[in-house]
Amino acid sequence: MTFARRDPIDDTDMLSRMPAWIALRQAETLDDVAFLSGAALNHLHVALGQEKVPQALLRDRLALRAAEACAAFSGRPERAAQLRDAVHLLRPGDLPGPAGEICLAWRRAVERPVSVKALSRALPALEPRQIAIWLDVARGAPVSRVTRVLEAVLTEAPHAEVSALVLADAALAQALGRDYLMPLLAAGLKRSDLRKRGEELSLACHRALLSSAVEGLRLAADLARRAAHVMAVAPKLRAKGADAAVDMFLTRDAVAPSALPLPDRAARRLCDRLVDLGAVHELTGRDTFRLYGV
Numbered sequence: 001m002t003f004a005r006r007d008p009i010d011d012t013d014m015l016s017r018m019p020a021w022i023a024l025r026q027a028e029t030l031d032d033v034a035f036l037s038g039a040a041l042n043h044l045h046v047a048l049g050q051e052k053v054p055q056a057l058l059r060d061r062l063a064l065r066a067a068e069a070c071a072a073f074s075g076r077p078e079r080a081a082q083l084r085d086a087v088h089l090l091r092p093g094d095l096p097g098p099a100g101e102i103c104l105a106w107r108r109a110v111e112r113p114v115s116v117k118a119l120s121r122a123l124p125a126l127e128p129r130q131i132a133i134w135l136d137v138a139r140g141a142p143v144s145r146v147t148r149v150l151e152a153v154l155t156e157a158p159h160a161e162v163s164a165l166v167l168a169d170a171a172l173a174q175a176l177g178r179d180y181l182m183p184l185l186a187a188g189l190k191r192s193d194l195r196k197r198g199e200e201l202s203l204a205c206h207r208a209l210l211s212s213a214v215e216g217l218r219l220a221a222d223l224a225r226r227a228a229h230v231m232a233v234a235p236k237l238r239a240k241g242a243d244a245a246v247d248m249f250l251t252r253d254a255v256a257p258s259a260l261p262l263p264d265r266a267a268r269r270l271c272d273r274l275v276d277l278g279a280v281h282e283l284t285g286r287d288t289f290r291l292y293g294v
Helices: 030-047 055-073 080-088 097-111 116-122 128-136 142-156 161-176 191-195 198-236 242-249 264-276
Strands: none
Touching: 030 142, 030 198, 055 080, 055 097, 055 161, 055 191, 055 198, 080 097, 097 116, 097 161, 116 128, 116 161, 128 142, 128 161, 142 161, 142 198, 191 198, 198 242, 242 264
8 A cells, every 4th residue: 555645845734834943043143044044935935835825815914014014114103903004994085194105015016026117116216227226236145135135225225114125025036036025024124224234234134034934934824724714615605796805805914895896785794704704804893994804
């Protein structure tokens, strides 16, 4: 009798387990931290190749984390809940405000494959030519590219933290051969790290990517489990437009009922039904102007 050989990464429980020698090992020197961050990024890269991981949803949720970090870097008080409101409760003609602009920049950055055109859409204040020049300095190993781009942007534009971090993550995606930007750097950095240069900045980037890769892997596994449950309960939904609504929940961090392709009352009933089925959660704790997410 023969048995199918089980891929250790082809399992939702295993997906979240960064090897202990990566996640728990303490390292102080640049060489040691660089080795660990490279191993963590490789493990994350392989895990993200699993079809069960809802890639667009993961990117959007990581974009929210990055926006939260960038808001803190700029001294703003908004956190995830306020950033969601700033983006998802906008009415036609409304301005999102500074924090909302930060969140929109990150969400736009992850929506389309990395290119100068896509990055120009996410960062409209930058000229496409300037974006291309900054990305062109990205040479060498993946984290070396990240450091070069970050240093180049912040040297020329010291207050352009959002642009610098978006472009640095874009350089990382290109170095890893990924089509889409995966926001990892911002959430692992401290505000003081952005003032560092040279080897100190490189060390900070390696540490940031190490911690963010570990957290990203855990989030990917959690969303894979949640997405599987959504797909399992989807056949129980009878409303017209339910399939399209489910697709929205599987690709967006948060969804307002008014954004669903259903009449208002039907959209609210569908959200309530999905909550009852344990497929989505209400994210605000409010009675009105609610947002829902997987």
